[in-house]
Amino acid sequence: MHTISGPEPARFRMPQALRLWLPVVLSAVVQLGGTLWALERTGDAPSAQGALAIVVALIGPVALSFARRFPGPVVVITIAAAAADLLLAPVPQPPPIAMIFGVVIALIRGERLWVYIALVIAWSTVLLFGGAAGLNWHPARIVGTTLALGILIVIGESIRHRRQRSRERWQRIREQRARAERDERVRIARELHDVIAHSLSQISVQAGVGLHLMDAQPEQARTALQHIKTTSKDALDEVRGVLDVLRGDEAPLTPAPGLTQIDDLLRAITAVEVSSQQTEAGDVPDTVQQAAYRIVQESLTNVVRHAHAARAVVTVARQGRDLVVRVADDGRGGARESGNGVLGMRERAELLGGSLQVETGASGTTVTAYLPLGKEAT
Structure with a gap:
């Protein structure tokens, strides 16, 4: 932490x-x-x-x-x-x-x-x-005594001001600690939400497929069960990694996901047809890569759970100094502005200095995130 x-x-x-x-x-x-x-x-x-x-x-x-x-x-x-x-x-x-x-x-x-x-x-x-x-x-003694009283007041006031500044400084430090701890708790809660919500939605879909095809097409039911096993294992590894960070361990069990893992994420989606359009983005900072991955993950989770869509298209491309991540589906319902998932995606984008837009219409829902690449990107 x-x-x-x-x-x-x-x-x-x-x-x-x-x-x-x-x-x-x-x-x-x-x-x-x-x-x-x-x-x-x-x-x-x-x-x-x-x-x-x-x-x-x-x-x-x-x-x-x-x-x-x-x-x-x-x-x-x-x-x-x-x-x-x-x-x-x-x-x-x-x-x-x-x-x-x-x-x-x-x-x-x-x-x-x-x-x-x-x-x-x-x-x-x-x-x-x-x-x-x-x-x-003698007048000189009166003046000297008056000056001595003034010096005494200055000494007392200076001690009071110094103690007050010290108290204010430590109050600011305590507030910074509390704010940092609060932000870290929000970050961890957001990570857990993204991992668990996506994984459980996939497991639920695959379990439904397996139950439906268990008698008629046992091989496809077996494939669905294999997907459940793989998804649950990956989710457990990610949750353990988040908990390791919470405990203060330096190295998580699994590396933070990035752009290279998006294709694996898309292949795990079987409830809807998902296609990807990714262009070379150059050197992208790790924080931006992780935010892009989580935004794609949460958007697809919303597609599977709420959108009743048949297709979804994931686009990741560089646009000027921004990495633009867009997830569009052809369903209805889609992402909800008031939902925790959209709130988490928007927080991820804004923490990097970017923004997130959600557009819902008759043709489906489009989630677009603009993630600044910063001075690190070339």
């Missing part, structure tokens, strides 16, 4: 528990440790302000433990905690690691509105009330 195979490339993925708890532990260590270090440097006795600084330092890391399930609310909490740390905690403050993780996780998970609104409100609040809180920032 010709499909796009192979699993996605193996990529290192951090264990889920580690991905969940590493940001929590890292931010707790940095922020709590930094806050305790800052309190120790001030040398002040334990106070309500110090206790508040410790609580604020822990809010962000604790909130991060829920970031996978509630990224939007968590990013708001971590940004608010970082702003409160700036306004309430002693100087210098540790870096807001929890906020950094919260912003990146929220952006990756598509909670962009939460991030942007929370950052704008928090940063505006810090700039508005920073003076009252004793933050005498």
Whole structure:
């Protein structure tokens, strides 16, 4: 089966528990440790302000433990905690690691509105009330912090875009695999339909002849039984070949039929008189030969089963850059546009870039297929 195979490339993925708890532990260590270090440097006795600084330092890391399930609310909490740390905690403050993780996780998970609104409100609040809180920032620090927030957003957005492109790429690959497998199933179903329908129709006709002539003309009945044996053996070989392809075997039991096998196909038809008009077509690609053979086979099957015809003429000739295959009968009923057989023939022609026409009139039915020879033909 010709499909796009192979699993996605193996990529290192951090264990889920580690991905969940590493940001929590890292931010707790940095922020709590930094806050305790800052309190120790001030040398002040334990106070309500110090206790508040410790609580604020822990809010962000604790909130991060829920970031996978509630990224939007968590990013708001971590940004608010970082702003409160700036306004309430002693100087210098540790870096807001929890906020950094919260912003990146929220952006990756598509909670962009939460991030942007929370950052704008928090940063505006810090700039508005920073003076009252004793933050005498130099303008360069304000600009630097603003740029740092912008860089943080760019990092989160770039990770989100990269993951989205990766998901879209693998979605396209999965769709291509599914489409290739679906096309292959249709191709195999078409092959089985052509082989089985043609063979069973021939066997049915020959069995009827054998039963009719068994007593009166036993030799002709014997010939009919021989035809049944040959037809069923050839059909079994072809079905086994199709099933070998389905199983993934490289070499089928029988080669794919082509133009040289059309005469054998016509000789096996005994229910109607079949004549052939084939001209030299030059070098014809194997795919075109197989399609031509199957179209002739299915057309003759329709003649035997539906047309009530006495004669059929098969013509195979080259016309410009096309191989033209025509099967005409003098019966009535013939090929039906809505039938699976005609649908299969039309699909074979269109897959090669060609077309198929079915014309039904008082004088019979004519099936004409135009199969492009392509650049391979000379």
